Amino acid sequence: MSDDKKPLNQHDDAAHEETIKVLDLYQTREKIQTRKLPGFFRDLRRWTWMPMLSAYFLLPWINLDGRQAIWFDLPARKFYVFWITFWPQDFMLLSWALIISAFALFTATVLVGRVWCGFTCPQTVWTMLFMSIEDFCEGDRNQRIKLDKSPWNVNKLKKRGGKFFLWGLLAFATSLTFVGYYNPVRELVPDMFSLSAHPAAVFWTFFFALLTFMNAGFLREQVCMYMCPYARFQSVMFDKDTLIVSYDIERGEPRGTRKKTANHRADGKGDCVDCSLCVQVCPTGIDIRNGLQYECIDCGLCIDACNTVMDKMDYEPGLIKFTTEHATKHGKTHILRPRFIGYVVALTIMTGAFGYNIFTRMPLEVDIIRDRNVMFRESAMGLVENVYTLKINNMDTKDHRYSIRVEGDHEFSYKGAEQVTVVEGEVMSMPVSVALDPGLMKSPNVDVIFVVESVDDPAINATEENRFIGPRLRR
Ligand code: SF4
Numbered sequence: 001m002s003d004d005k006k007p008l009n010q011h012d013d014a015a016h017e018e019t020i021k022v023l024d025l026y027q028t029r030e031k032i033q034t035r036k037l038p039g040f041f042r043d044l045r046r047w048t049w050m051p052m053l054s055a056y057f058l059l060p061w062i063n064l065d066g067r068q069a070i071w072f073d074l075p076a077r078k079f080y081v082f083w084i085t086f087w088p089q090d091f092m093l094l095s096w097a098l099i100i101s102a103f104a105l106f107t108a109t110v111l112v113g114r115v116w117c118g119f120t121c122p123q124t125v126w127t128m129l130f131m132s133i134e135d136f137c138e139g140d141r142n143q144r145i146k147l148d149k150s151p152w153n154v155n156k157l158k159k160r161g162g163k164f165f166l167w168g169l170l171a172f173a174t175s176l177t178f179v180g181y182y183n184p185v186r187e188l189v190p191d192m193f194s195l196s197a198h199p200a201a202v203f204w205t206f207f208f209a210l211l212t213f214m215n216a217g218f219l220r221e222q223v224c225m226y227m228c229p230y231a232r233f234q235s236v237m238f239d240k241d242t243l244i245v246s247y248d249i250e251r252g253e254p255r256g257t258r259k260k261t262a263n264h265r266a267d268g269k270g271d272c273v274d275c276s277l278c279v280q281v282c283p284t285g286i287d288i289r290n291g292l293q294y295e296c297i298d299c300g301l302c303i304d305a306c307n308t309v310m311d312k313m314d315y316e317p318g319l320i321k322f323t324t325e326h327a328t329k330h331g332k333t334h335i336l337r338p339r340f341i342g343y344v345v346a347l348t349i350m351t352g353a354f355g356y357n358i359f360t361r362m363p364l365e366v367d368i369i370r371d372r373n374v375m376f377r378e379s380a381m382g383l384v385e386n387v388y389t390l391k392i393n394n395m396d397t398k399d400h401r402y403s404i405r406v407e408g409d410h411e412f413s414y415k416g417a418e419q420v421t422v423v424e425g426e427v428m429s430m431p432v433s434v435a436l437d438p439g440l441m442k443s444p445n446v447d448v449i450f451v452v453e454s455v456d457d458p459a460i461n462a463t464e465e466n467r468f469i470g471p472r473l474r475r
């Protein structure tokens with residue numbers, strides 16, 4: 001690392017110096033070549049991203065009742081999520097689902113810091129996959145740095161070409177799966193390979209593939225550092241009991257190299273051997289010894305690296321560890337604190353209300369529109385008739401036969417189909433009329449209630465109120 005790139009507050013053996021790093025606004029990004037080291041947190045990350053990745057790639061292939069279990073059918077404006085179909089009128093539910101997800105993220109952040117960023121965020125997971133491909137094709141950190149500096153030759157072309165090819169395949173698979181959530185994937189994939197896919201599907205697949213390629217291949221940590229809004233406001237959620245990756249400055253400083261057999265305490269040195277492995281493994285290229293920085297995504301890889309060094313030196317592990325400010329200062333972390341309890345209570349209430357709404361949601365919607373061209377008409381029998389358009393929206397995942405009737409304070413007679421079958425996910429629209437003896441009307445404008453009920457499942461029913469208009473009353 002060149003001198004001008006040295007991190008803020010860089011320590012050295014002699015003294016703790018504070019320097020101000022001046023950055024050129026248009027400074028070229030220094031490529032981060034990370035070192036791969038085994039350890040507990042690297043293994044743990046595998047167990048967090050593997051289920052998520054498997055779910056992402058496999059979910060669109062699951063079929064339920066003959067259709068894709070998760071399918072965002074934009075042309076039909078319907079979102080199928082397992083057994084539930086969301087309609088445009090369910091937009092509020094979707095908004096609530098997003099708000100609850102955000103709140104769950106905030107709650108987790110208060111307790112365990114940015115573990116979402118370090119362990120499950122798609123940006124981190126795909127970057128990690130792309131880095132593994134890089135490692136496989138171009139070798140370890142030192143070999144990659146050497147390759148970067150070497151002039152173009154057959155070997156470099158082969159390695160770069162292989163890497164770009166595998167990146168491209170992964171980006172294409174990722175993008176095809178993503179588009180498969182919007183177009184039935186079982187048709188999309190064969191169509192794509194037989195070159196008969198819809199041009200829009202082809203465009204979006206290649207567009208998202210390019211974004212994935214650029215994002216995980218080149219932008220990487222810059223997305224977290226400069227584009228992700230969460231990284232900017234996460235510090236607002238932190239308190240002194242939030243778990244953060246922290247370097248034990250008391251124990252580590254003054255840092256410096258030494259022989260394993262040396263009595264470093266007697267030499268006035270701390271436990272940090274200044275090997276810089278914690279910096280070399282960091283996906284955002286920071287030095288955690290400079291304290292908490294907004295670039296840190298809490299991935300724990302520097303802990304693995306440092307523990308490996310501590311192990312080799314026969315020192316206690318934990319020079320860098322997950323801890324809290326309170327634990328560092330007073331040896332105790334308060335898990336149950338007002339802020340966390342507040343988040344949990346709010347999250348529980350919101351999740352409960354959302355779950356209740358989902359499970360008691362009526363998969364039927366009825367709309368009744370009065371014919372505005374004719375106020376009313378009189379039949380040959382002397383009855384007053386009003387004409388309406390009845391719309392029945394079957395929001396269930398199966399067909400239903402519905403019975404239709406009218407109710408109210410008057411003895412209405414209903415004229416129209418008394419039972420209709422509506423296919424799942426369809427809206428049926430039909431003209432109906434209601435008649436009433438004008439002599440029975442207490443006012444020229446009375447309420448009429450339409451009741452639509454599923455014949456096979458009476459629990460599925462809906463009512464809709466409208467106005468019935470008759471002639472002015474003669475006094
Ligand atoms: S400082 Fe450590 S925990 Fe933070 S991003 Fe770097 S490696 Fe991960």
Ligand code: SF4
Nearest residue numbers: 272273275276278306
């Ligand atoms: S890995 Fe540990 S010992 Fe090595 S520089 Fe980092 S903090 Fe010091």
